[in-house]
Amino acid sequence: MKTKLHYLDHAATTPVLPEVAEAMGKVLREDFGNPSSLHAAGRRAKELVEDAREQVAAGVGARPDEIVFTGGGTEADNLALKGAAGKLRGNADHMVVSAFEHHAVLDAAHWLGTQGVEVSHVPVGGDGLVDPAAVASFVRPSTMLVSVMAVNNEVGTIQPISEIASAVRAVNPRTLVHTDAVQALGNLPVDLHRWEVDLAAFAAHKVGGPKGVGALFVRSGVALEATAHGGGQERGLRSGTLNVAGIVGFGLAAQSAAKEVHEKAERVGVMRDRLLDGLRAEIPDLVVNGTLGSRIPGNLSISIPGTEGETLLLLLDQAGIACSSGSACASGAIDPSHVLSAMGLPQKLARGSVRFSLGRASTDEDVDAVLAVLPGIVARARRAA
Amino acid sequence: MKTKLHYLDHAATTPVLPEVAEAMGKVLREDFGNPSSLHAAGRRAKELVEDAREQVAAGVGARPDEIVFTGGGTEADNLALKGAAGKLRGNADHMVVSAFEHHAVLDAAHWLGTQGVEVSHVPVGGDGLVDPAAVASFVRPSTMLVSVMAVNNEVGTIQPISEIASAVRAVNPRTLVHTDAVQALGNLPVDLHRWEVDLAAFAAHKVGGPKGVGALFVRSGVALEATAHGGGQERGLRSGTLNVAGIVGFGLAAQSAAKEVHEKAERVGVMRDRLLDGLRAEIPDLVVNGTLGSRIPGNLSISIPGTEGETLLLLLDQAGIACSSGSACASGAIDPSHVLSAMGLPQKLARGSVRFSLGRASTDEDVDAVLAVLPGIVARARRAA
Numbered sequence: 001m002k003t004k005l006h007y008l009d010h011a012a013t014t015p016v017l018p019e020v021a022e023a024m025g026k027v028l029r030e031d032f033g034n035p036s037s038l039h040a041a042g043r044r045a046k047e048l049v050e051d052a053r054e055q056v057a058a059g060v061g062a063r064p065d066e067i068v069f070t071g072g073g074t075e076a077d078n079l080a081l082k083g084a085a086g087k088l089r090g091n092a093d094h095m096v097v098s099a100f101e102h103h104a105v106l107d108a109a110h111w112l113g114t115q116g117v118e119v120s121h122v123p124v125g126g127d128g129l130v131d132p133a134a135v136a137s138f139v140r141p142s143t144m145l146v147s148v149m150a151v152n153n154e155v156g157t158i159q160p161i162s163e164i165a166s167a168v169r170a171v172n173p174r175t176l177v178h179t180d181a182v183q184a185l186g187n188l189p190v191d192l193h194r195w196e197v198d199l200a201a202f203a204a205h206k207v208g209g210p211k212g213v214g215a216l217f218v219r220s221g222v223a224l225e226a227t228a229h230g231g232g233q234e235r236g237l238r239s240g241t242l243n244v245a246g247i248v249g250f251g252l253a254a255q256s257a258a259k260e261v262h263e264k265a266e267r268v269g270v271m272r273d274r275l276l277d278g279l280r281a282e283i284p285d286l287v288v289n290g291t292l293g294s295r296i297p298g299n300l301s302i303s304i305p306g307t308e309g310e311t312l313l314l315l316l317d318q319a320g321i322a323c324s325s326g327s328a329c330a331s332g333a334i335d336p337s338h339v340l341s342a343m344g345l346p347q348k349l350a351r352g353s354v355r356f357s358l359g360r361a362s363t364d365e366d367v368d369a370v371l372a373v374l375p376g377i378v379a380r381a382r383r384a385a
Numbered sequence: 386m387k388t389k390l391h392y393l394d395h396a397a398t399t400p401v402l403p404e405v406a407e408a409m410g411k412v413l414r415e416d417f418g419n420p421s422s423l424h425a426a427g428r429r430a431k432e433l434v435e436d437a438r439e440q441v442a443a444g445v446g447a448r449p450d451e452i453v454f455t456g457g458g459t460e461a462d463n464l465a466l467k468g469a470a471g472k473l474r475g476n477a478d479h480m481v482v483s484a485f486e487h488h489a490v491l492d493a494a495h496w497l498g499t500q501g502v503e504v505s506h507v508p509v510g511g512d513g514l515v516d517p518a519a520v521a522s523f524v525r526p527s528t529m530l531v532s533v534m535a536v537n538n539e540v541g542t543i544q545p546i547s548e549i550a551s552a553v554r555a556v557n558p559r560t561l562v563h564t565d566a567v568q569a570l571g572n573l574p575v576d577l578h579r580w581e582v583d584l585a586a587f588a589a590h591k592v593g594g595p596k597g598v599g600a601l602f603v604r605s606g607v608a609l610e611a612t613a614h615g616g617g618q619e620r621g622l623r624s625g626t627l628n629v630a631g632i633v634g635f636g637l638a639a640q641s642a643a644k645e646v647h648e649k650a651e652r653v654g655v656m657r658d659r660l661l662d663g664l665r666a667e668i669p670d671l672v673v674n675g676t677l678g679s680r681i682p683g684n685l686s687i688s689i690p691g692t693e694g695e696t697l698l699l700l701l702d703q704a705g706i707a708c709s710s711g712s713a714c715a716s717g718a719i720d721p722s723h724v725l726s727a728m729g730l731p732q733k734l735a736r737g738s739v740r741f742s743l744g745r746a747s748t749d750e751d752v753d754a755v756l757a758v759l760p761g762i763v764a765r766a767r768r769a770a
Contacts, residue, residue, distance in 0.1 A: 007426060013419035013626065021413040028406040028595060028634075034398035038698055039707040041392060071456025071597065074615040074625035104615035104624065111614050205626060210413060212456065212597050212628025227612065229496050230459040230489035239489065240459035241398065241590060243597025246631070249413075313423055322424040 006321045006366040010206075010298060010359030011153055011183060017208035017256060017360075020249040024210060027245040035242050036231060045244045052251025056215055059254035060181070060202065061191035068216045068234045069247055073182040073203030076216035077104035077147075079227050079238065080178045080199040084145045085112050086225030092144035092174075094118045098130045099342035100154075104201075105147050105180055106338070122148070124342045128157035128290025136167035143168075145176040150184035150200075154339040154355055155290035156299025158188060165196045176222065182206055182214075186257030186264070186360075187296035198222045202254075204246065208360065209253030213246035260360070268358045269297030275356065275367045276300055282375040289340060289353060298358040303345065307352040307381040315377040316354075321369055324355045391706045391751040395591075395683060395744030396538055396568060402593035402641060402745075405634040409595060412630040420627050421616060430629045437636025441600055444643035445566070445587065446576035453601045453619045454632050458567040458588030461601035462489035462532075464612050464623065465563045465584040469530045470497050471610030477529035477559075479503045483515045484727035485539075489586075490532050490565055491723070507533070509727045513542035513675025521552035528553075530561040535569035535585070539724040539740055540675035541684025543573060550581045561607065567591055567599075571642030571649070571745075572681035583607045587639075589631065593745065594638030598631035645745070653743045654682030660741060660752045661685055667760035674725060674738060683743040688730065692737040692766040700762040701739075706754055709740045 007015070027048065033041030035049050050064070057064040070076045085095065097109045099121040109119045120138045124130055130148050139146065146168050150161050165177045178199035184190050186207040192200055200217040204210055218224060218237070230239030279286060279302070289301040304312065309325030316323055325337075340350035356370065392400070412433065418426030420434050435449070442449040455461045470480070482494045484506040494504045505523045509515055515533050524531065531553050535546050550562045563584035569575050571592040577585055585602040589595055603609060603622070615624030664671060664687070674686040689697065694710030701708055710722075725735035741755065 005426065009419075009422060009424065009426070012422050012427075013417060015417045016413045018414070021410060024413060025406060025410040028401045028409060029403070032398060032400045033707075034394075034590075034596075037394060037397050037707070037709065038695075039394065039702040039709075040705075041390065041394070041707050042397075071460065071628070072625040075456065075613055077615070078613050102615070103617070107614035107624070111611075203626070205419075210628070210630060211419075211626050212631050226496075228460055228463050229492035230462070230487070232488070239492070240457040241588070241596050243456070243595070243631070245595060246597050246628070310423075317424040320425075322418075322422070322426050324422065324424075 004320045006369040007361065008321060008323045008356040008358060008366055008370065010362070011355065011357035012324055013205050013211065014208050014359050015361050016210060016249070017253055020209055020252050023252055024245045024249045027248050031244065035244060036233065048244055048248050049242055052247045055251035055255040059190070059258035060185065060200070060217060061193050062217050063220065066217055066220055068218055068237050069242060070214045070216055070238055071212055071243070072214040073180070073201050074104040076201035076214045077102070077180055078108045079216050079224065080201060081105065081108040081112060081145065081147060082227050083224030083237070084176050084178070084199070085117055087223050088144040092142045094120070094140055094143045096120045096122060096135065096138045096143060096146040098122045098124060098148045100124045100152055100339040101147060101149055102153055102180055102182070105149070109147070126344045128152055128155040128343055129294060130159050130164065132160055132163040132167035135164050136171050139168050139171040139175055141172060143172055143175045145178055147178040147180065149180040151187060151296055152290070152339060153183045154337055155301045155343070156183070156295045157290045158294045158296060161197060162195045183296070185254065186261060187298060188265070189261055190258070192217050204250035204253055207253045207257035209250045210246045213243055213250045215250070264360055265297045268362060271362055271364065271367050272297055272300050272358055275370060278371040279374060283378055287349060289345065290343065300356040301353060303340070303349045303353040304378055305349060305352060306385055307378060308385055309351060309353045311381045311384060312354050312377060315380060316373070319369070319373045319377070321373065324357070325353055389705045391754040392746065393706060393708045393741040393743060393751055393755065395747070396541070396740065396742035397709055398590050398596065399593050399744050400746050401595060401634070402638055405594055405637050408637055409630045409634040412633050416629065420629060421618065433629055433633050434627055437632045440636035440640040444575070444639035445570065445585070445602060446578050447602050448605065451602055451605055453603055453622050454627060455599045455601055455623055456597055456628070457599040458565070458586050459489040461586035461599045462487070462565055463493045464601050464609065465586060466490065466493040466497060466530065466532060467612050468609030468622070469561050469563070469584070470502055472608050473529040477527045479505070479525055479528045481505045481507060481520060481523045481528060481531040483507045483509060483533045485509045485537055485724040486532060486534055487538055487565055487567070490534070494532070511729045513537055513540040513728055514679060515544050515549065517545055517548040517552040520549050521556050524553050524556040524560055526557060528557055528560045530563055532563040532565065534565040536572060536681055537675070537724060538568045539722055540686045540728070541568070541680045542675045543679045543681060546582060547580045568681070570639065571646060572683060573650070574646055575643070577602050589635035589638055592638045592642035594635045595631045598628055598635045600635070649745055650682045653747060656747055656749065656752050657682055657685050657743055660755060663756040664759060668763055672734060674730065675728065685741040686738060688725070688734045688738040689763055690734060690737060691770055692763060693770055694736060694738045696766045696769060697739050697762060700765060701758070704754070704758045704762070706758065709742070710738055
């Protein structure tokens with residue numbers, strides 16, 4: 001299976017960096033202490049965790065004491081929304097989310113809706129961008145939190161988070177601003193203090209780290225209710241024995257992602273543009289989903305009229321090319337992507353969508369492989385449909 | 386720091402088994418796919434997860450489709466209690482927990498208490514055992530769930546879970562029975578179908594697996610509400626990208642723990658008894674916390690009159706011996722252990738408690754090391770107090 005795999009699904013997950021795997025292996029073999037233990041083995045584990053906390057904080061423009069380690073991006077998003085609601089209920093009963101958030105945000109908000117929180121969904125433009133003024137128009141005195149993702153996971157569009165935060169504060173300075181930044185780290189410079197958000201979610205495995213680790217940035221002074229209760233780790237916000245090896249891996253991956261962001265953007269952008277130009281020459285009626293103007297360089301989400309994305313995906317897979325239709329989390333589902341629907345794409349067109357996402361490990365050969373086979377696959381898929 | 390470390394804190398966490406570290410390293414280096422992805426890399430990751438699910442299920446006497454992977458034991462306990470409450474609210478409003486549960490259960494129950502669930506605490510005997518009849522006496526028509534741990538984490542006493550489940554069902558057959566079995570796996574044979582529990586929590590790092598992975602057993606037919614919302618992984622009960630490497634490690638560790646349980650029990654029991662006999666000869670007034678009659682072989686929790694557990698811990702640490710006073714999660718705290726308090730130990734005595742927990746890696750030299758230094762340390766601690 002690994003001969004000639006062309007992996008173009010970096011938005012779903014990324015290969016673990018060799019130095020991350022090595023550092024994690026060392027921790028697993030040598031440093032097994034529980035960071036909550038007082039003895040030498042425990043103190044050593046705690047030291048490793050705190051070093052990683054500094055690395056993650058530095059990588060996202062935060063202070064180490066503003067980083068809460070979680071079991072992943074989904075848990076971080078859940079902690080942000082439910083933690084804010086748990087703390088603020090009574091004073092506030094309203095939440096605003098964009099219509100094309102990741103399910104971790106949308107479904108957490110939906111659950112809060114069943115608990116008496118009113119949830120408003122901000123419409124998204126056909127360009128895949130959320131308008132700060134539109135967000136602000138939904139904010140009321142009773143709005144506890146606004147959640148808009150920094151980068152959409154399907155179409156890769158970069159949202160004006162800083163402007164959204166300002167616009168929200170201008171209407172209600174008590175409203176918390178959360179951003180799901182899972183797709184932002186490593187793809188654009190992340191500077192949370194400059195963005196002036198209160199909360200932000202991250203996942204290690206999107207930046208060359210391991211699966212099963214994430215973080216929630218909680219701005220100093222912001223109070224949340226815990227979602228997992230127990231031993232009181234992570235200042236009581238996330239109880240549970242810390243995943244020391246995973247956290248060490250996350251620290252290294254975050255540091256590396258932040259350091260290489262500009263170099264990677266340039267290199268990956270050139271490949272993405274060559275992929276798009278090549279495909280357009282062969283499939284002139286393809287539609288790029290969302291604007292190319294404000295998009296991370298690795299993303300190419302396209303819709304191909306007269307095809308089914310699932311079919312394209314399977315045929316590409318047979319040709320050794322890994323990509324995605326819609327987000328990976330939902331790719332078992334048959335419904336057209338909620339992201340493309342929110343952007344107003346006609347259902348028929350949305351069903352023919354494919355996402356190529358390039359990353360640090362992508363090469364010109366990967367692009368060549370897609371250019372070599374996709375036109376033929378599209379022809380086959382059109383005959384099948 | 387690693388020269389001559391005598392690690393007698395296996396109840397806090399265990400060294401990762403070499404074969405677990407190796408298998409995880411291979412996954413991290415080679416199999417980075419997202420198990421939710423449809424392409425070859427994703428299918429390979431899913432295969433690894435499902436193989437591990439079978440290993441864990443076999444190790445605990447369950448079916449693979451009854452295993453929900455989580456980010457650890459604490460998350461599993463939280464999902465059990467809150468998931469049951471979320472599903473059953475409206476029909477039931479009462480929960481029963483033993484007074485010496487792990488904080489993951491106690492604090493989740495306490496939080497539910499703030500949400501309108503009435504919580505009863507079953508008293509614990511001075512022997513560290515929970516009486517099935519006492520549990521049953523708290524059960525009412527409105528009792529949604531009973532939670533009693535299989536093995537107490539501090540004193541190592543084994544609870545009559547099967548009898549507790551029967552006694553609860555005799556009063557209310559609709560009441561769910563959950564057991565925090567985090568300290569049971571690897572220390573006694575775990576057979577969930579025979580125990581007839583509905584829910585059971587496990588943590589990989591207690592059995593030679595990695596930190597940051599756990600599982601909740603959810604008996605076929607039992608419905609829970611999710612606590613983490615998002616991509617719908619784990620049958621919608623635990624959204625979030627699966628920790629593939631960690632889950633692979635958990636599978637191997639659970640398999641090995643189940644296979645070696647009898648051999649380990651015999652070997653570790655002999656060492657524990659020698660440790661106790663040796664200490665009694667030198668410190669005749671030491672008190673063993675809880676009965677020795679129904680206890681996992683690796684646990685020796687003692688109280689030493691006229692000492693402070695924290696002092697003993699620090700002096701032992703200086704001598705290269707890692708152990709614990711109270712549970713690791715709470716060992717930053719100064720309060721005497723809630724477990725020993727629940728067992729009726731006088732506060733003064735409870736403050737002088739130390740827990741030695743032996744495991745697979747323990748050796749006669751570890752026991753010798755404690756026997757050589759503890760009597761002198763006790764004398765010093767008594768002078769200090």
